[in-house]
Each structure stands twice: as C-alpha cells, then as structure tokens.
Amino acid sequence: MLFLVAAGLQLVFGVQKILNLACGSFYALGAYAGVSAVTWALGHGLPAPLFVVALLAGGLALAVIGPPLERLLRTIDGRDESFQLLLTFALVLMLEDVIRFVWGPAPVQLRGAYLVYGQVTVAGSTVPVYNLFVIAAGGVIALGMGLLLTRTRFGRIVRATAENREVAAALGVDMRRVYRRVFTLGVALGTVGGALVIPATAAVSEMAIEVIVDAFAVVVIGGLGSMRGAFAGALIVGVLKAGAIATWPEVEMLAIYVVVIGVLVLRPAGLFAGATP
Amino acid sequence: MLELRDVDVFIDASQILRKVTLSAGESEAICLVGRNGAGKTTTLRTIMGYRRPAAGTITFKGEAIGGLPTHAIAARGIGFAPEDSGVFADLSVAENIEIATWTRPGGRPAAERLALAYEIFPRLRGYAARGGAQLSGGERKMLSIARALALDPDLLVLDEPFEGLSPAIIPLIGESISAITRLGRTIVIAESNIHHVPAWTRRLYVIERGEIIFAGTLDEAHRDRAVLRVIGGRAS
Numbered sequence: 001m002l003f004l005v006a007a008g009l010q011l012v013f014g015v016q017k018i019l020n021l022a023c024g025s026f027y028a029l030g031a032y033a034g035v036s037a038v039t040w041a042l043g044h045g046l047p048a049p050l051f052v053v054a055l056l057a058g059g060l061a062l063a064v065i066g067p068p069l070e071r072l073l074r075t076i077d078g079r080d081e082s083f084q085l086l087l088t089f090a091l092v093l094m095l096e097d098v099i100r101f102v103w104g105p106a107p108v109q110l111r112g113a114y115l116v117y118g119q120v121t122v123a124g125s126t127v128p129v130y131n132l133f134v135i136a137a138g139g140v141i142a143l144g145m146g147l148l149l150t151r152t153r154f155g156r157i158v159r160a161t162a163e164n165r166e167v168a169a170a171l172g173v174d175m176r177r178v179y180r181r182v183f184t185l186g187v188a189l190g191t192v193g194g195a196l197v198i199p200a201t202a203a204v205s206e207m208a209i210e211v212i213v214d215a216f217a218v219v220v221i222g223g224l225g226s227m228r229g230a231f232a233g234a235l236i237v238g239v240l241k242a243g244a245i246a247t248w249p250e251v252e253m254l255a256i257y258v259v260v261i262g263v264l265v266l267r268p269a270g271l272f273a274g275a276t277p
Numbered sequence: 278m279l280e281l282r283d284v285d286v287f288i289d290a291s292q293i294l295r296k297v298t299l300s301a302g303e304s305e306a307i308c309l310v311g312r313n314g315a316g317k318t319t320t321l322r323t324i325m326g327y328r329r330p331a332a333g334t335i336t337f338k339g340e341a342i343g344g345l346p347t348h349a350i351a352a353r354g355i356g357f358a359p360e361d362s363g364v365f366a367d368l369s370v371a372e373n374i375e376i377a378t379w380t381r382p383g384g385r386p387a388a389e390r391l392a393l394a395y396e397i398f399p400r401l402r403g404y405a406a407r408g409g410a411q412l413s414g415g416e417r418k419m420l421s422i423a424r425a426l427a428l429d430p431d432l433l434v435l436d437e438p439f440e441g442l443s444p445a446i447i448p449l450i451g452e453s454i455s456a457i458t459r460l461g462r463t464i465v466i467a468e469s470n471i472h473h474v475p476a477w478t479r480r481l482y483v484i485e486r487g488e489i490i491f492a493g494t495l496d497e498a499h500r501d502r503a504v505l506r507v508i509g510g511r512a513s
Contacts, residue, residue, distance in 0.1 A: 153379045156372050160365045167363035169347035170325055170356075172380030172428060 003138055003234035004193030005211055006218040007145060008186035010230045013219075015162045015182045018073055019081060021088040023190045024212035025095035026062070030194025031203040032103050033058040035110045037195075048116050051199075052133070059188070059195030066184030074179070092208055099205045107202040114199040134196050141189070142231050149227065158182060214241075217256050221263050223270025232271060278303045278463045279324070279355075279432055284333035284343075286323050293319045295487045296333070301432070301480075304461040306454075308474045310498075310508055311484035317467035318360060320484065321436050324465070325357050326350045337432065352381055356425030360436040360467075362417040364424075366410035370401055373409055373420055377428035384429045393460075394423040397453050415446040422453070432463040439473045451475050471498065471508045483508060 009023045037058025038051045046054060069091070076083040117129035149155035161168040161178050169175055194207075218237050222229025237256055244252040263270060279301045286294040294316050301307045311317045322328050324335060326347040335343040342350050351357070356377070365373050374394050378387035395402045398419040404412065412420060418438055425433055438454065439447045455477050458464055468474055474481065474495060481498045483491035491504045498504045 156368060157376060157379065159367050160373075160376055163365050163367050164363050166327060166347070167357075167359060167365070168376075170351055170359070170363075171377045171424065172348050172351040173376070174346075174348045174380075 003218070003231055004141060004189045004196075006215045006222070006230040006234050007142070007227060008189035008193075009215055009219055010222075010224070010227055011145075011189070012183055012186040013224060014226075015158055016073075016077075016179050018077075018084050019088070020073075020186070021085060021212055022069070022091040022095065023186065023215060024208035024210075025092050026065075026187045026190030027194035027197075027211045028099060028203070028205065028208040029062050029065075029095060030059040030191030031198040031207065032099055032108060032194075033062045033191065034195030034198045035108050035203055036103075037061070038110055038199075051116065055195050055199070056192060059192040062191040063184050063188035066187040067180050069187070070180050070183035073183070074176075092212070096205050096208055103203070103205075105205065107204045109202040110199050128200070130199055134200075137196060141192070145189075145227060154181070214256075217260050219270070220260050221271060223272040226270065226272040229270055229272030278305070278338065279465065280334075280336045281320070281324070282334050282336075284320075284323060284335060285331045286319055286328050287331050288319070288328070293487050294323065294330075297484070297487070297489055298333075299482050299489060299492070301463050301465055304458065304463055305479045306458045306464040306466070306475070306477060307480045307482065308478045309465065309467045309482045309484055310471055310474060311467075311469065312508060313469055315484045316487040317469070317484055318436055319487075321357070321434050321465070321467055324350075324434055325355065348380070351428060351430075354429070354431040356428040356430035356433045358418070358421040358425045358433070358435045358438065360440060362414075362421040364409040364412065364417045364420050366408065368409055369405065370407050370409060370412070370420055371405040374401075374424050374427045377424055381428050390427045390429050394427045397426060397456055398423045415442050415450065418442065418450060419453070422450075422457075426457065426462075430462065432465065433457060435464065435466045437467055437469065439468065439470075447473065469508070471504075 005023055005027045008026065009020060012018055012020045012023070034055045037054045041054035042048065042051060073084075073087065076087055114130055115128055117133065119126050119128050120132070121127070149159060157168070157173055158178060161173055161175065165175060214237060218230060218233035221236055222231070222233030236259065240255050240259060241252055244255040281297055281299050284294055284297040285292060297316070297320055299307070299309070309317050309320060319328060323330055326342070326345050326349070330343050333343070334341055337353060337355065340353070342353065374391060378390055400416065401419055401423055404416065409420070422433070422435060422438060435454070438450055442450065454464065454466070455475060458477065466478070476495065478495055481491070481493060481495050482489050483498065483504050485507050490507070491498060491501055493501070
C-alpha cells in the first residue's frame with residue numbers, strides 16, 4: 001500500500017509541484033478512519049465479511065479534507081520549496097495531534113477482521129486471504145490510475161497541466177479546479193491506502209512519519225513525478241523490506257537506503273524519470 | 278474587438294510597458310513589431326492575463342479583461358500560441374488540439390472546430406497520432422496555432438509565429454494565418470523582423486523599450502526612418 005501513498009505524492013508533485021510531506025498523514029488518518037468506520041458498521045449489524053466496504057468508505061470519506069487543504073497550500077504556490085516543506089511538515093504535526101485528540105494516544109487495532117476471509121497456502125507459506133485482496137486492490141487502483149491519466153479527458157488535461165500550466169491555462173484549463181481535484185485524488189490515494197492496511201496492523205499516531213520515509217525512498221527510486229516509477233519503486237521497497245525482515249531484520253532500513261543511495265549515484269533522476277507520469 | 282489603453286506593466290521593480298495603447302478591430306490582422314526585449318511578449322502575455330497591468334485598461338468585445346485569470350480570458354474567446362509553441366510533448370498531436378474543445382464546450386460543435394484546425398494545417402492530419410515531442414519546429418508552430426484555433430476564438434494572439442523557422446516553411450505558415458483572417462477572426466501577431474510581417478497585415482505597431490513609437494500601415498512603416506532605424510535598418 002506504500003504504492004498508493006507514493007502515487008498520491010507523485011501525482012500532487014507532478015501537477016502542482018508541491019512536495020507534500022502530509023501525504024503520510026493522510027495515510028495515518030485513513031487508517032484511523034478505517035478502524036472507526038468498520039467498528040461502527042459492525043456495531044450496526046454489518047455482516048463481518050463486508051467489512052472492507054466500510055473500510056474503503058471510511059478511507060474515501062476522508063478525502064473531503066482535500067479541497068480545504070489544497071486551498072491552504074495554494075497560499076504558498078510559486079514560493080520557495082522550503083515553504084512547502086515547512087507548511088506540509090506543520091500539517092503532519094498538526095494532523096498527528098488531531099489523531100491523538102480524536103482517537104487517543106494508544107494504538108488502535110481492528111480486531112477480528114483480518115482473518116475473516118481465512119487463509120490460503122501459497123507456495124508453501126500460509127497467507128491470509130485479506131493480503132491477497134490488498135495486493136489485488138493495489139493492482140486495480142494502479143491500473144485505474146493509469147487508465148484515468150491516459151484515456152480520459154480529465155487525465156489528459158492533468159498531464160497537459162503537469163507539463164506546462166501556463167499553456168494549459170491559455171487553452172481554457174482552470175488551474176484551480178484541476179489542482180483541487182488532483183490534490184483530493186492524492187489525498188484519497190493516501191487515505192484508502194491507510195484504510196486498506198489497517199486490518200493487518202495497528203494504527204499508531206506516528207505511522208505518518210514512518211510511511212513518509214518509505215514513500216520518499218519509493219519516489220527516489222522510481223523518479224519524482226512518475227506514476228510508473230511509484231509502482232516499480234513501491235514493489236522494490238516492499239520486496240526489500242520483506243526480504244530483509246525474513247533474513248536479517250536488523251538491516252531492514254539499511255537495505256532500502258543502500259538501494260536509494262545506489263539509485264542516486266547511478267541514476268540521480270530515478271529509474272523512471274521522464275517517463276509518462 | 279481588442280483595445281489596450283495606456284497599459285503599464287511592471288515585472289518586479291522595473292517597468293516593462295509604458296502607456297501601451299493599441300487596438301485591433303473585428304476581423305483585422307495587426308502586427309506588433311519590435312526588437313527582442315522591447316516588450317512584445319510582455320504585451321501579449323498581459324493580454325492573456327499572465328501579467329497584471331499596473332495601470333490602464335484592456336477591453337475585449339467591450340468588456341474589461343485586465344486582471345482576469347488566464348483561463349477566463351481564454352473562455353471569452355482569445356486563443357494564444359506562445360513563442361516557444363508550448364506543445365504538450367506528453368500528449369499526441371490530436372490530443373493537443375482536442376483539449377481546447379473540452380475546456381470551452383460552447384459555440385461551434387467540437388467536430389467542426391477540429392475539422393477546421395486540420396483544414397488550415399493539413400500537414401497535421403497525418404501526424405495526429407504522433408507524440409508532441411516528435412514534431413519539427415515548424416510543425417510545432419502549426420500545432421500551437423491549430424490548437425489555439427480549436428478553442429474557437431474570435432481573437433488569436435500569436436507570439437512570433439515565424440521565429441526560428443526555415444525560409445521554406447515561413448510562407449506556408451503565413452498562408453495558413455492568412456486563411457484564418459479570411460474566416461473573419463481577429464489576429465494579433467508579435468514579430469521581431471519587419472521583413473516577416475505579412476503583407477495582408479492591416480496595421481503595424483512598433484514597440485521600443487516598452488513604448489509604442491509607431492502606428493500605421495506597413496507601407497508607412499517602410500517609409501518611417503525612426504521605425505527602420507529600430508527594426509529594419511539594413512533593408513533600406
């Protein structure tokens with residue numbers, strides 16, 4: 001689900017040139033909202049196997065914070081990148097406090113949902129069916145994003161805007177509307193990513209920072225602003241993490257950063273730089 | 278159709294345009310001539326809303342448009358082809374042209390507007406599926422104008438449509454622009470070389486250091502010593 005967070009980061013950076021640290025917070029918020037939505041829905045008689053519906057709804061519902069946040073970020077449009085980093089990092093800290101205020105400081109877990117679909121044995125190891133569902137969902141969303149960007153009018157306008165916003169405006173494209181939608185889509189990718197991951201783990205208020213670090217590794221490996229890069233980078237980071245945890249858990253972070261440094265030295269622009277976003 | 282009156286524009290602290298006044302009537306082609314850095318591009322970019330005039334008024338079809346956002350100006354019916362063409366390399370030629378029909382759906386039907394764009398620039402028809410990055414400089418200029426035309430504008434603003442092109446292709450593009458004027462569209466062209474100014478240009482404005490120093494016909498400009506000193510020295 002790292003892919004979703006990184007994809008949201010890429011999309012917003014590619015179009016708005018805003019490096020949005022707060023994408024990690026959207027992930028955390030999505031996770032908490034997912035827990036709350038599922039708990040509420042199960043409490044109101046939703047059959048357990050349908051919990052993913054509530055989960056996704058909880059994640060998606062949070063995308064409503066997109067437009068107001070986009071409005072806030074627009075105040076620094078065109079200024080130095082350091083303003084973006086400061087403001088989006090401030091958002092990270094503020095949203096972390098919002099989470100503590102609403103859900104409390106203790107980790108929140110979604111009990112009993114993870115194994116509802118049972119487990120299957122794949123290539124000799126036991127895998128919860130839910131994990132397969134998450135993998136499939138990631139693939140479907142990646143494919144959907146690809147189709148959205150290459151096959152729809154909105155996607156083509158987004159790509160045109162990403163490439164040359166001044167010319168796009170002269171062709172009648174309302175930047176503000178495109179930005180608002182793209183940013184909200186970026187938020188939704190993050191919140192849905194957070195919601196999807198939560199049955200398998202626990203929501204903690206610090207998860208925003210953790211995922212930002214990983215998302216940046218993904219973006220550096222894949223190339224900033226590239227959607228395919230986000231997908232490939234997320235796969236690389238995911239496999240590396242899993243492999244490291246299975247063999248030497250101590251080097252989990254180290255392994256990722258060795259690759260990040262390798263990419264920075266050999267291909268500073270990232271593996272997929274310049275490719276279609 | 279379009280009128281600028283006493284327009285002042287500043288970029289940072291320096292004044293780039295001083296009391297620029299010019300007008301283009303309905304289905305008239307006018308040309309703004311000046312050396313590089315004289316203020317041509319700034320004038321056009323101010324018309325398009327990229328720059329906000331500090332003083333003066335800009336009216337289009339009787340409405341004040343100074344200070345409006347660029348997309349709103351485009352929506353009122355002004356098409357723009359920038360100096361660097363601004364072709365979207367990431368999109369195909371057909372997509373480049375089509376965008377303007379999505380963003381401004383009113384007016385003539387999209388199919389008619391696209392057909393007209395390809396009719397004016399037939400060479401683009403064969404390249405429709407190509408990526409914007411695979412075009413030559415001249416083809417980019419064509420695409421840039423075709424795309425502005427697909428917006429179905431009443432006024433086309435073209436920034437140096439002949440700049441950097443081979444002598445073989447200049448008449449081709451000139452003929453296409455002339456065909457657009459025959460459709461009854463108003464055209465404002467910026468040009469740095471007076472010898473590139475098409476003969477069918479109704480009126481000529483010469484800009485120097487941000488000020489309009491001459492307004493008149495092409496013939497009058499050729500007889501004006503001050504004008505020739507600024508922009509066409511060696512020809513006389």
